Amino acid sequence: MSEEAVSNKPCLVTLEEGKRYAWCTCKLSKEQPFCDGSHKGSDKRPMVFKAERTEDVLLCACKATKIGPFCDGSHNNLEDEYVEASPEEIESMKDSVLVDQDAGKAVLDGGAYVMTPKNEKDTVAENLRYQPVIAEEDGATKLSLHRLLISPGTTQWLQYKGVDTVLYFVSGAGKVDIAGRTFDVDMEAGIYVKPGEAFRIETSEEMVVYATACPMLTDLTVSDDHDTSFDETQMERYVAFDEATANVMANRFYQELVDTKVGSMEVTQFIGMIPLSRAAMHRHLYEEAIVILTGYGRMWTGTKWAEVDTGDVLFLPHRQGHSLECTDEGGMKLMGVFYPSGSPAINY
Template identity: 30%
Template sequence: MAVVLHGACVVRDLTEGDYVHSGTTKVWDQFSLKEGGESLSLRMIQADPGLSPGFSPIPNDDVLFCTEGRGIIWIGGNPYPLEADTAYFIPAHHAFCLRQDDETPATLVSSQYPEPRPTEFTEPQTDTQSLSEIPPMARLWEQESQTSGERWYRVLLDRRQNSNRITQLVGAIPPGRAPNHEHSFDEVIVILRGVGRMWAGDRSTPLKPGSCVFLPKNQTHCIENTGADEVRLLGIFARPSDPGSGFIF
């Protein structure tokens, strides 16, 4: 059940509520402009084994993060490895589809920018089309680890993959409570590992793997790690990555 904290901060589960379905694929749309944000959305994609339907081109950039999966993802008809802990940049006006080769479903998190659109399906496109020569993907384990206080993070998608308006990273928070802070841009968070609490103002709610959070700009917030191990999260920011600027999450 969705929990609304101070301001327009919303916490819910990735597979909460209704979903749209086509062929092998289910999609849960969790956050959109109706949450009060200006630009950033979040949806959960689950694809059973086999070839998925195509996701129709949209006039927005779309960033994906695969939490489970092994196979192929076609972006604009170009094939790339589908792997867990890997991010993918879908440029505006490009369709994508995927083939899951494992026996269990592939799961991906998707965020659109700047005008989220409802999910629409089309025929899968697996023939190569024009796309940048820069590979539109980034593996978590290949990225440089950076620090922010006692926390670490690795930026996956930014200007290096031509994602010039949105940044995606994976970060970790040790046991304890991170400092209160706010951002001048919308943010969505997905908890990948660990347990804790999401704080917005003087209210909080539990977090666990699969929890997702929408944070509008200028909302004071923090994450408290209430477990013995790190909380690992996926963070998506409606801002470009500026070298040397760092991130707080």
């Protein structure tokens, strides 16, 4: 097999705990991603590793990864352009069915959906209005999402008991009190709340906030008091979007907000910017929620597609094939949050 014939996309494989594997580093093997001896005569050697647990993983096929044998998303930067839908792929989906929103929701292949939150579905708790937009009844298994609308004042204490909580501030500014420690917060930023901590939000303007609970689906509790204290083993919690430090991925970029640097080991939150384009159909090993912050376009999932617009929420079950198309000349900005944690650049 010539080097050119090898796909740059990572290989999905099931590793068995304790078993040793030889990952090809030369790209010549016909048994990708594993070594078949084709490196003989070169200065390349396979990387031998032992699987720590039985699990499905994505092993690098492009050989540009910096975390071999695992994919780190480097294949996305090997060409000048992010891999976009080919004319053949677009032709193959010409019979896809447009799904219009029914009661505010368009359900696509595999339970993926696009929905537009409707204010009349809100629960009211003093200056807070909130509603679930991704929950167990929607097919979620690991992460839930609430939209919070906050009017001037201070909310009651809020908590997803016993799980990680990740907040994203869509608009407005204020303060977040996490179990007694206060953070100034502004729009286009995220904050991490550890399991066991309650939080409340103070603002002098209208705020829109999205709250994710992970990795167990649990209700948002609203209470007049809290019986927990701030976990001082993790002082840094707040991350603001900074385009200057974003990761470039061909003609698009992304920045992780809440991730391991603020102590979030289970869930990753990011902001992504995509230009006028249609991504090639791809999948992730993680379950994902997306909020469209600016711009508009279409979500394709194989046999179905739906319009997406600013303010919409998208749910993607793990391994569901999808392609997000931006049809806005100004580009599209989105917030994504997914479980298990990792890099949003990794797909197959």
